[in-house]
Amino acid sequence: xxxxxxxxxxxxxxxxxxxxxxxxxxxxxxxxxxxxxxxxxxxxxxxxxxxxxxxxxxxxxxxxxxxxxxxxxxxxxxxxxxxxxxxxxxxxxxxxxxxxxxxxxxxxxxxxxx
Amino acid sequence: xxxxxxxxxxxxxxxxxxxxxxxxxxxxxxxxxxxxxxxxxxxxxxxxxxxxxxxxxxxxxxxxxxxxxxxxxxxxxxxxxxxxxxxxxxxxxxxxxxxxxxxxxxxxxxxxxx
Numbered sequence: 099x100x101x102x103x104x105x106x107x108x109x110x111x112x113x114x115x116x117x118x119x120x121x122x123x124x125x126x127x128x129x130x131x132x133x134x135x136x137x138x139x140x141x142x143x144x145x146x147x148x149x150x151x152x153x154x155x156x157x158x159x160x161x162x163x164x165x166x167x168x169x170x171x172x173x174x175x176x177x178x179x180x181x182x183x184x185x186x187x188x189x190x191x192x193x194x195x196x197x198x199x200x201x202x203x204x205x206x207x208x209x210x211x212x
Numbered sequence: 213x214x215x216x217x218x219x220x221x222x223x224x225x226x227x228x229x230x231x232x233x234x235x236x237x238x239x240x241x242x243x244x245x246x247x248x249x250x251x252x253x254x255x256x257x258x259x260x261x262x263x264x265x266x267x268x269x270x271x272x273x274x275x276x277x278x279x280x281x282x283x284x285x286x287x288x289x290x291x292x293x294x295x296x297x298x299x300x301x302x303x304x305x306x307x308x309x310x311x312x313x314x315x316x317x318x319x320x321x322x323x324x325x326x
Contacts, residue, residue, distance in 0.1 A: 132314070134317075140319065141216075141302070141317045141318055141319040141320060142255070142302065142304075142317040143317075144314055144315075144316070147314055188254050188255070199257070199268065200245070200257050200315070201257070202247075202254035202255045202256070202257075203254055204253060204254050205253070205254050
């Protein structure tokens, strides 16, 4: 069965410092993995997507994520946080084997301090 | 190029009533998925429509039903509303209709059940 665990419900960083949002997944097959961002009162925006090509995936706004099969992890990072990065981030696993299934993590709220 | 649009943006209903939410997919997309996002939680998959048929369904009761029209737009219907149905309802579209393709989300409809 698929599952997604976001290890931190809240992360607080100072502007200009690195960001690390952690995600572990469980899937019986080769899943597609995504990170989405949700700003207050706005829709979900795709940050990046992994689909079994390169294990290091680069996304928008300077974000990237590394797929580590041995650790079943897909952590999201950014070298330098900006105030505009403050938002809710969701790790998502998607699998079409046995029928389309998409599972969202519970989310990580990122706070950025000036 | 318009993205995914949803209507209405907000809705207030009372217990026992019925509600219909609407979604127009991104241009060129033929697959629509619906999600329920309760406050403080990640979105939960309700169902997906492709070629006017429900292709996959999450763990939601039969009170939740949908429809897809020939122009690929979709409706979500919820009967016999409960207080617990209060949530943000998100529509996502994707293409070409199979596979764990990237989903593009609308801004959502916020439903409050009193």
